[in-house]
Amino acid sequence: MxxxxxxxxxxxxxxxxxxxxxxxxxTRIPALETPAPKIAQEQTSVKQPAYQQTPQQTPYYQSPYxxxxxxxxxxxxxxxxxxLVGGILILINGLAIALVGxxxxxxxxxxxxxxxxxxxxxxxxxxxxxMLNANPRxxxxxxxxxxxxxxxxxxxxxxxxxxxxxxxxxxxxxxxxET
Numbered sequence: 326m327x328x329x330x331x332x333x334x335x336x337x338x339x340x341x342x343x344x345x346x347x348x349x350x351x352t353r354i355p356a357l358e359t360p361a362p363k364i365a366q367e368q369t370s371v372k373q374p375a376y377q378q379t380p381q382q383t384p385y386y387q388s389p390y391x392x393x394x395x396x397x398x399x400x401x402x403x404x405x406x407x408x409l410v411g412g413i414l415i416l417i418n419g420l421a422i423a424l425v426g427x428x429x430x431x432x433x434x435x436x437x438x439x440x441x442x443x444x445x446x447x448x449x450x451x452x453x454x455x456m457l458n459a460n461p462r463x464x465x466x467x468x469x470x471x472x473x474x475x476x477x478x479x480x481x482x483x484x485x486x487x488x489x490x491x492x493x494x495x496x497x498x499x500x501x502x503e504t
Contacts, residue, residue: 329342333349333350333352333354334352334355335352336349336352340354400498401458401461401502402458404495404499404502405455405457407492407495408450408457408471411454411484411487411489412453412492413451414484414491415443415475415478415481416443416484417484417485418443418447418481418482418484419440419442420443422439422443422481426439443481446474447484449470449474450471450474450475450478450492453470453474453496454467454495457471457499464502465499465500468496468497469496469500471499472492472496475488475492476489476493478492
């Protein structure tokens with residue numbers, strides 16, 4: 326310790342040798358003199374307590390789930406996209422059946438029922454997919470809804486069968502997704 330002056334190893338603040346904690350950042354000052362880092366010397370002289378410093382200046386806690394979150398979001402995104410496309414195909418299939426049914430007058434009554442059933446089932450799969458994307462923690466609930474409404478869509482052709490398959494795959498992916 327030269328001339329009774331010490332430097333904080335964290336922020337570079339000049340402190341007296343008898344001081345145990347830095348008045349600027351609160352870091353414990355070691356007994357030996359440590360040279361001030363160049364970056365710390367160039368900082369502005371505005372003194373803030375450690376609890377008011379920006380996250381770049383103070384260490385922060387990183388969640389242990391930060392690495393698994395990306396994987397979960399990736400699986401959730403695949404389930405969402407597959408279910409969304411399946412729901413759209415189910416809607417289109419319901420509309421196509423209604424259009425074909427309206428062309429033939431004898432099938433017109435059944436065509437209206439088919440369009441209503443197709444719209445309800447298609448919207449149910451779409452809404453479940455959107456809710457899965459918005460609330461990934463409730464993946465089991467929305468996965469079950471996607472699977473059930475996709476299977477029920479077989480009544481109107483299952484979204485040209487592709488919609489049924491995509492809805493099933495998306496719903497199953499949502500069910501097996503980890504939280």
